[in-house]
Amino acid sequence: MNAQKRYEIFARLRDHNPEPTTELHWETPFELLVAVLLSAQATDVGVNKATARLFPVANTPQAILDLGLDGLKEHIKTIGLYNTKAENLMKTCRLLVEKHAGEVPRTRAALEALPGVGRKTANVILNTAFGEPTIAVDTHIFRVANRTGLARGKDVVEVERKLLRHVPREFRQDAHHWLILHGRYTCVARRPHCGSCIIEDLCEFTEKTEL
DSSP states (O other): OOHHHHHHHHHHHHHHOSSOOOSSOOSSHHHHHHHHHHTTTSOHHHHHHHHHHHTTTOOSHHHHHHHHHHHHHHHHTTSTTHHHHHHHHHHHHHHHHHHHTTOOOSSHHHHHTSTTOOHHHHHHIIIIITOOOOOOOOHHHHHHHHHHSSSOOSSHHHHHHHHHHHSOHHHHHHHHHHHHHHHHHTSOSSSOOGGGOTTTTTOOOSSOOOO
16 A cells, blocks of 8 residues: 555545544543553443443542452443453552552553553553554454555554554554544444445455445
8 A cells, every 4th residue: 555545544534533532431541541451352331331430439549459359340340351350450550559659651661561551552541641643453453454455464563563654644643543443333344334434445455345
C-alpha cells in the first residue's frame, strides 16, 4: 500500500469521526488502567457496568487495597476471569502505592512492570491517558491492518512497528481508536461489512462482501 492511499484512509476515518476515543468509561489515568486491566476477554459494556459499581466505592490504588481482595472480587465478579484480574489489580495497586506514590507511571517500562500490564495495555494508557502517539494493537487492529494492507505483519509487535512507521504523523495520536472502532463495527472478523465501509475502494482486501 502506498503512502497516498494510507493518508486517504485516515483522512476519511477522521472526517467520519473527528474525535475518537475509547468506549471504556474513565475519568483518571488510574480508572483507565483499571478498566483496561479488566477488559481482557470481556466486552467494554461489561467492564463499564462493573466499574460503575466499583469506582464510586474505590477509584484509587489505596481505596482498592482497603477493599481487600474479597471486596474487590464482589464488585467485579460479573466479568470473566475476575479472580485472576482481582489478584493482579491488588498487586498493581500495592506497587503503585509503594513505588509511585499512588500515581500511574508515564513510562512504558514502569507500566509494563505492573502485574497484568503488557505492551498493549501500556500503549493504551500512554495514548489515551497521557496523549502519547502510541498504537496499541489488539485483535481488531491486527485484523484490520493485515486485511486492508495498511500494515501487514505476522504478530502484533510487527504490525505495531509498521503502523508507527507508515501512519502519517498527523493521524498517529488517534489511529488506535479509529482502527479498533473500524474493526469492531465494520471490518468484523467473520464477514466484514464491505458494502457500507467508507474506505472500501482503498482497501486491498481481495474477498470483499456486499454487506
